[in-house]
Amino acid sequence: MRELWPYLRKHRGVLVVVAVLSVLSAGAALVQPVLVRTVLDAITAKRPVGSPVSLLVVLLLTGAALGGVRDYLLQRTAEGLVLTTRRRLAGHLLHLPIAEYDARRTGDLLSRVGADTTLLRAVVTSGLFEMVAGVVMVIGAVIAMAVLDPLLLAVALGGLAVGLGVAVTVSRRVRGLSTQAQARLGEMTSAVERSLSAARTIRASGAEEREAETVGRSATEAYEAGMRVARLEAIVGPASTAATQGAFLLVLGVGGARVASGAISVGDLVAFILFLFFLVMPLGQALNAYTRLQTGLGALQRIEEVLKIPTESESDISDLPRESDDAAPAVEFENVSFRYAQGEPILHDVSFAVPRNARVALVGPSGAGKSTTLALIERFYEVTDGSVRVNGADIRGLPRDALRRQLGYVEQEAPVLAGTLRDNLLLTAPGADDATLLRALDDVNLGVLVTRTPEGLDVQVGEGGVLLSGGERQRLAIARTLLADTPILLLDEPTSNLDARNEAALRDAIATAARRRTLIIVAHRLSTVVDSDLIVVLEEGRVVATGTHTELLDRSPLYRELAAHQLLVS
Template identity: 40%
Template sequence: MRGDPGRDPSRPGRTGTTTTATAGGPDRPHRDEIARVLRLFRPHTRTLVVVAVLIACSAVAGVASPFLVREVVDVALPRGDLRLLAWLAAGLVGTVAVGTALDVVQGLLTTRVGQAVMHGLRVALYSHLQRMSLGFFARTRTGEVQSRIANDIGALQTVVTSTGADLVQNLATVVVTVVAMLALDWRLALFSFCVLPFSVWLNRRVGRLRRRTTAQRQRQLAGMSATVEETLSISGILLTRTTGRTPEVVERFTAQSDDVARLEVGSEMAGRWQWSLITLTMAAVPALTYLLGGWIRGTGTALSIGTLVALVTLQGQLFRPLGALLRIVVRLHASTALFTRVFEYLDTPVEVAERPGARTLPHPRGHVRFEDVSFGYTGADAPTVADVSLDVPAGTSLALVGATGSGKTTLGYLLARLYDVDTGAVRLDGVDVRDLTARSLSDAVGVVTQETSLLHASVADNLRFAAPDATDAELRRAARIAQVDDVISALPEGYDTVVGERGYRFSGGEKQRIALARTVLRDPPVLLLDEATSALDTRTERAMAAALAELSRGRTTITIAHRLSTVRDADQIAVLDHGRVVERGTHAELLAAGGRYAELVAADAERAGTGAGLVP
């Protein structure tokens, strides 16, 4: 199994699809990306309409206060009308109460919508990644994938949950306030608006700067996540400790963390001086408005003190949401970099997709046939397998042997449809595996590899991952077949024992046997054993060989092995060399032929220090 191109993470994938983030590209957000973000909210249109109505009502309630203040200053106080003053005071309190209640309801609705959108985005990305080919994960660091789901989507939490509502709310407040100011006094209103073009211009500059900084920061976070995933796992700790590289690993992480901290500061400080200038300008406008109002009154033009006070009050209600609006636009500029990274993964094509109208096999027999199969990994100098034709009748066994890199594991991958053939076909019961549903194929073909994968859960949960409805008795039967029941039962917690990170509490051989029991539990008609007993000692291997022989009766078994002692009893043995079948026959026939297989048996016996492998 080791040495096959499919095992090499450094090799490029089948389509050459890049997984490098492009969020740091053009400064201006692409319109199609913005439209795509808006489409995420389409299923919640009705709720958003209700939110918009609530926001409009809240904005109207907010601008009512200055008009009430004008009546207080110009009418109630000069006349000494306490009754009118009481009604106006009640109106001031009432507008605040109504606005607050509307804001609470609107906040609840927008949070629900935002969380629904976040949930949908996370599930869509995770589901899409689950359908990606093995090649995608061979060329992509696990930490990078985790960063897209955790860091990028996590950073969108605030944007999706509240930013949209804040944008609409502040925009509505600005529009209503502008109308109210023009209604009070158009001259002072136009003077107040002089700050707007300058503010918008500066805001656009800050937004572009934030977008670039955010893209760089997310790339650095992805790199840091990958380092954590690689070096803080059990295998990573073992590697760094046993090679004495702990100081270097810490130094690398320190440098990455320093870059992230620097970019965080840059993101936070981006445009800070521009914002200070905008804030100063907005603070100066009310004072200048009083000065202009005094000059207008001095010319004899009608302008009541109440109108002047109300208009300056409205200026405050204009500049606060306007400043918030400008900051939200900057935040949206930055968030487009995050959406770009998420959409990049969502747009990565599924290389091994289920075809429309895919078939199921209700009662698969297990007849496997490779018909002129050729396949090559992208970037390889030559095909990994070429013109391979093999027929494995149902209930028989096939052993694939050959030197490292000869294409044995690749043939197994093609049968399990982890990759698709370039030419030819792999058939199960006469049906091209590309025409089967993914569930039907996985139910028919059980795969056990030497690189076992166990969840951080109990032994029972790991076994039931393959058969959720399995009873305790069925678990134990599968474990006995895999020669691991005694080991599990001897533990203090038995089948409730937590296996640890990647099954670290168990030896390599024990993990392989648990993985084998998990496959046995599924009872598939086809067994694909890829070095499935490589980590077993000789005694356990012999016991399991007997168990597998019993299990294989009436079942198609394809074994990929370096230890040739494990494949002597196969109904047929195919010898691969540079991706081609060079010999085929039984153990005795191939030994008698004195060809490539005989050479492999001799080399195997020499490594084992015995000539036993030469015995037919």
Template identity: 40%
Template sequence: MPTEEKRSGTRTVLRLLAPYRGRLGAAGIVGLASAIVSLIQPMVVGDVVGALTSRTLAAGTLVLLVSLFLGDIVLRVIEMYLLGRCGALLVLDSRRSVVHRLLRAPIKAHRERQRGDLFVGAVADTDLLHGSLMMGMMNIAASLVLVVGGVAFMVFIDPLLTLVTVACLTVAAVGSVFVARQVRKAMAQNREAVGRFGAALQRALIAIGTVKVSRAEDREAELVLTHAADATAADMKAVRLQAAMTPLVNLGIHGSFAVVFTFGAARIASGALDTAGFASYLLYLFYMLTPLITLFTSFAQIQLGVAAGQRVEGLLDLPDERVTPTPDAVAEPVFASSVLEYDSVSFGYAEGKPVLKDVSFAALERGLTAVVGPSGTGKTTLFSLAAGLWRPGQGQIRLGGVDVASVDLETLRGRIGYVEQDAPVLDGTIRENLLYANPDATDAQIRHAVELAHLADWVDGLEDGLETKVGESGAAISGGQRQRIAIARMLLLEPDVLLLDEATSQLDAEAELALRKAVAEVARDRAVVAVAHRLSTVVEADRIVVLDAGRVRAIGDHQSLLAGDDLYRRLVATQLLPEATVLTAGRNS
């Protein structure tokens, strides 16, 4: 398992860095040049020491040494700039890919994951790719060049002294690699716990009103902070491991220096090594000090980046709802009509738990088709399937004779407008929300939709009109206003079929009456299908579909169903009788 995990981490790193081979190569060349310049410096210093001893120092040697120092500085600046730029592009490109994939992933993929975990992956994990992965990888590469080159020169100066030095450093290296692996595991646990913390906090903040009226602040805080404590525990484990790594590295390095000074002094005393050579050797060892520490600590740093990279890659592996066409997919379908038809459709969100069972009916091409039934019978699911948010397990949904599963989703959702049950609006202005489905709509079209949705008086009375901010999730406006904005947004799309999921549930009587008139007007030249809980909507429907336990129980108009279907009569009597009495009286007067 550890070997397979290591291979998986290596593959992740290679895949993430592959698009930047050219830039990394350029940075690597500059880094290699910098390392070579650094490796030459101790030899020149040795020459300077020897020349000073013999009093034969030439000005050219000093100029060369200063030039090497300055050249090294310039090369390091260029290298860090190239690496920093490459790392920033890695983060940007990763975030771009993750955002596109999250927004294009099917609804099922979102339901299977916590929002907070997705958010942490898109924000925090992508950020770690820069500091932990990109910089860690290049630090290791540059440090390896310096260490290997330094060892080579040290071997050239005194092989026996080098053997003793390397033996001391190997102990620190072995321990560091082991600790680095443990750090990686701890940080992976930390990221998972941070994801759970984010999801729990987001859950509480989204429902903050419910939390308060339920007096659940302390309970929610305890739940959220439990995940925070888990994240901290994993983080502290990593901190302890990293803290242990530093003295381990220092022990190896300090021990090496002690041995080098002792053994080197003996070598000088025996005549096997001269003073100039020992000076160069010590400089190489000093020059290796920072690369060695960087090399050991970068292993732990890279483990953070690899763990983050694997989480980012997990997001990028989410399916794309656009690239799962059916075998009979049609590039440019020809719709014979705008009739929406369900043919033997069955569907369940979980295996073995069907929500819809062999549902068959057709909505009118022009007119209002109402879908009614007890709660939990699959009414909203019908609309989600038609809009391509889910796909039927069995059967077909056809628009104008064309299976919607074979239609490009952009095309399908341009022809079917769906006003969801909770009528969500996005943070921004009223205008931005209205234009969300059709950004190219004209001011005249916007005004027409606003009037149809009975928003005109309210919008005209606002100081900023259509530029009024609605707040996060529409917090600055009422539920009824959110609902009408959502309806106007879909009206601007001018779809062939308009799906309204309890579109009048949050409207007062006056607004509902105006909206019913708007729906009736829209239904004159297109199909409108509405999930209805109010009799006022049902009575005016041209066709009514009664669902019960996921099956179509009956189809007809209000009068025929009232006379011939027991469930429909019970729905009218138990839920809608007061309105029925008023409407009947109004129609008879």
């Protein structure tokens, strides 16, 4: 209850009603053996049996009705619990630090939202309250059996004790093995997600069978983990059955002898056997419910593991000043060093300033740290040393959402979301009208997408933008960012997938945007940045030169080499 209560608190009113219905239903069931004994004694004494039989029927129907209402309320509560947990978990996942996505597999996170939350349903519907109802029935049955015949009660409990002891001991191990089984299921989901997301590459490489074997191994591991749980659960059923059958046989044997000796009547024995049935049945249900509860708590442990990871907003608290300085550069790096967790240093003592409304390019060989620089401005990661300032304020003192409202960012991969063209454009500008969306597409020479099919802005772009070309995906990502109308634009390789014609058109659009924005561009193609106000040259995580294109040709051997390779100088 301590682990489950935070999830059940919202439903406590309904759960109180369910608990009351469970008690009333159990009470109605426990009265029935007494009425059966009354009917049998009346038949033996040749008395009328109409009243006790009628009351027995009423109690039977009443118990069934109460149980039906209780089960419906439990199912509704369980579905509400799953919905609440999924929404909470999905919202939490979307706010995790980027470093957490780097460290975890997407499929495993998906498994926690899907499979693990589903197991919580069984905790409520056939776990927790089956145990509660079972306990009520067991206590009532034991009391009644003690009143009827203490000796027979001792015989019955002795027969049950051994088998139930084994079942309880085994059930305790289910939780840990269930957690392992869910982890293996998450790994299998990750393997499937990995294969499907790279289906074209796998098909082109003729690697279908190898990938199928990889997924098959993950599925086998999940199967073996599930079988370990199944083997333990399989012990619970036979142990309960053996205990039940042994108890009934003992009671019939000893009870028959006591009826023959006149110690108890036939009605007493029948009532006792019915009470034994009401004792054994809930005990078996409670044991199975306990096993399912342990499985659900194993899933809950995996959910809690993710929910305990601090989100970005939870780590935003800082004593650093937030006030901006109108005279300060738009973006400034001061002695910034950075390394990923347990990785090699990426940036070393990087310092440069980006004037307001200027166009600044970051160039250098692959692996120089250019994309990492943009990620630090976005606060996807925290600097290891030094500081990054936006408008004079250290970004560690700014809430991330407030910082990112000032930044437009186009990633190197230029991801496109599954859905329509309109869905993608509205991601950054949810209130934009069609005219604004069309204008943004025209700015990046992408207006043809709207006229290509009758759907216009509602044309589907496919999973990950697969129905678009690489250049179209990149331009769509840029149009989406331009719609945000932020004062600072961060563009990571904006023209890497464009032909010469579209590169020229996009370069004009970027130049137009730069008239009223600060622009920081990572580029391999120097032709797109030769007219920048400032070019920062990076090599192995260090700033090795800054200046204009002309100045760098004169004083930076690395820049001159890069320009020569791209035929910008002879």
